[in-house]
Amino acid sequence: MKATARSTKQDRSILNKQAFVSLLTPAGRGAVATVVVGGQDCVARVAARFDAACGRPLDELAVDRVYFGRWRSGDGLGEEVVVCRRSDWVEIHGHGGHAAPASIIQSLVEDGCHELAWPRFLSQTTSDPFAAEACLALTQARTERTAAILMDQWRGVLREQWEGIIRRIESGSVPIARESIESLLQRSRIGLHLTQPYRVVLCGPPNVGKSTLINALLGYQRSIVYDQPGTTRDVLTAHTALEGWPIELSDTAGLNDYAVGVEARGVEQSRRHLDKADLILFVVDASRPSAEITPIIGGCQQTLTVYNKIDMSTGAVDAEAILTSARTGEGLDHLVTAIIASLVPCPPAPRQAVPFADRQVAALRASRNELIDGRLQEAAAILRAAAGVAPTPTA
Numbered sequence: 001m002k003a004t005a006r007s008t009k010q011d012r013s014i015l016n017k018q019a020f021v022s023l024l025t026p027a028g029r030g031a032v033a034t035v036v037v038g039g040q041d042c043v044a045r046v047a048a049r050f051d052a053a054c055g056r057p058l059d060e061l062a063v064d065r066v067y068f069g070r071w072r073s074g075d076g077l078g079e080e081v082v083v084c085r086r087s088d089w090v091e092i093h094g095h096g097g098h099a100a101p102a103s104i105i106q107s108l109v110e111d112g113c114h115e116l117a118w119p120r121f122l123s124q125t126t127s128d129p130f131a132a133e134a135c136l137a138l139t140q141a142r143t144e145r146t147a148a149i150l151m152d153q154w155r156g157v158l159r160e161q162w163e164g165i166i167r168r169i170e171s172g173s174v175p176i177a178r179e180s181i182e183s184l185l186q187r188s189r190i191g192l193h194l195t196q197p198y199r200v201v202l203c204g205p206p207n208v209g210k211s212t213l214i215n216a217l218l219g220y221q222r223s224i225v226y227d228q229p230g231t232t233r234d235v236l237t238a239h240t241a242l243e244g245w246p247i248e249l250s251d252t253a254g255l256n257d258y259a260v261g262v263e264a265r266g267v268e269q270s271r272r273h274l275d276k277a278d279l280i281l282f283v284v285d286a287s288r289p290s291a292e293i294t295p296i297i298g299g300c301q302q303t304l305t306v307y308n309k310i311d312m313s314t315g316a317v318d319a320e321a322i323l324t325s326a327r328t329g330e331g332l333d334h335l336v337t338a339i340i341a342s343l344v345p346c347p348p349a350p351r352q353a354v355p356f357a358d359r360q361v362a363a364l365r366a367s368r369n370e371l372i373d374g375r376l377q378e379a380a381a382i383l384r385a386a387a388g389v390a391p392t393p394t395a
Contacts, residue, residue, distance in 0.1 A: 017039055018039050018040065018113075019037070019038070019040050019042055019045055019114065020039045020114045020115070020116040020121070021035060021036070021037050021104075021113040021116065022035070022036050022038075022116040022117065022118050023035055023101055023118060024036055028097070029096065029097055030096030030097060032093055032094070032096050033093070033097070033100060033101035034091060034092070035091070035093075035094070035104050035108075036089050036091050036121065037089060037092065037108060037113065038088060038089035038090070038121075039089075042089055043058055043059050043085065043090060045111055045112070046058055046083065046092065046108075049071055049073075049108070050069050050070075050072075050081070050083050051069050051070045051072065053067070053068045053069050053070075054067065054069075058085065058090070061085060063086065064084065064085070065084065065085070066082050066084045067084070069081060069082075069083060071104060071107075073103045079094060079095060079103075080094070081093060081094040081104075082094075088125075092104060122135055122136065128156070128159060128387075129386070129387065130154075130156075130162070130360070131156070133359075133360075134153045134154035134356070135154060137150050137194060137357070138150050138151070138154070140195040141194060141195060142197065142241065145243075146194040146245070149190075149191075149194055150194055152350065152353075152354075153353070153354060155351075157352065158353040158354065158355065158356075158360075161180065161184065161353040162353070162386075162387050163387065165181060165383060166387075168180070169371070169379055169380040170376070172376075174371055174376065177379075178372075181368045184355050185355070185361065185365065187348055187353070187355065188354070188360070188361045190347065190354060191355045191357075191360075192358070192361070193278075193343075194354075194356050196246075197239060197248040198247050198248065198279065198343045199276060199277050199278045199279075200247055200249050200278065200279045200280075200281060200339060200343075201249075201250040201252060201274055201277040201280050201281070202250065202252060202283055203280060203281070204282050204283035205284065205285070207285070208285040208308055209283065209285065209308040209309055209326050210251055210283045210308075211251050212308075212326040213283060213308055214236075214249050215326070216326040216329065216332055217242075217249060217336070218240050218249065219240075236251040237250045238251075242336050242340055243340045245340060247339075250277075278343060279302045279304065279342050279343055280302065281303075281304050282303055282306065283306045284305065284306070284307055285308060286307035286308060286310045286312065286313040286323065287312035287313050302342050302343075304339070305320075305321045305322065306321065306324055306335060307323050307324065308324050308325065308326055309325060309326075310325045310330060310331060311325040311327060311330060312325075322338050363386035367379040367382040367383050
């Protein structure tokens, strides 16, 4: 999704400079493509290429009305388009795909327009930087659930709480302001994953069914399954969604201290991959005696112990462990629930502010540090700058 930008009186620097052309719709296959032309003499530049079916020149046509006509490209063939004049630019709606919009853009570049990437166009023509960032993030949202959270931020819930913190700082309510900042930083752990998947890595001894388990979670065969230890030599990744949250699952080589050759290199790569994980699933074989099960990972990462092959188990297993059978599907629902509970213990409520960009998180942390040191004006200034809020007038 790429929302059409909203121009404002506060920030029209780009609209008053060199003429530009920008593609607002995603590249690739599509029914319709939207090209926007702005800057100096934008109407005249489009008028030189557009023949309206009504026979009138573009500068005589009404603003915010659509007009059908033909676009004259450099090849002389042209194509049918719909054009709409706005107060600050002109929109051209034509056939989708790559060739048709590229031809329109190329003809305008030949006429002196500067081609502008749509994220820059959006950021410079939208007064609210949070709304602009939300529009950009929405193009990268992988699930309906994460898109809904980003839509709330686009509608202004983050900005509303952000400005509330500024008011509290300036009124001297520092404890409440700090509490609000801390709550936003806590939610940013989820916010930063609205466009980037959580990384869940399956590890454990060889031949415990990690590959079969990841295939069962994905619903298709991503990893090669074979009954001999050491089959997985490389880290294999695949993307899915669990309960509406984007997840990257990684299947690693069996952790084996006695591995040699290619298998040893696979084990080494697996250990490096564990350092980047948001959650580790330590998979063991429920059919083996519990005395033989020895955790071989350390560190402070979140880890869930998963007993696989429970359908083949004949003895007692850890009561606190997650019991599954990748072969039969037993316990997979419980495993999914446990994964999400570990990654997203407190999902945001509807219309709750959630920082979702590194820039926002950095500003919150910097402001918090200033508050800790008692520099209230500096703390408020950081938040104002990040939100594009003008400084409070001094008497």
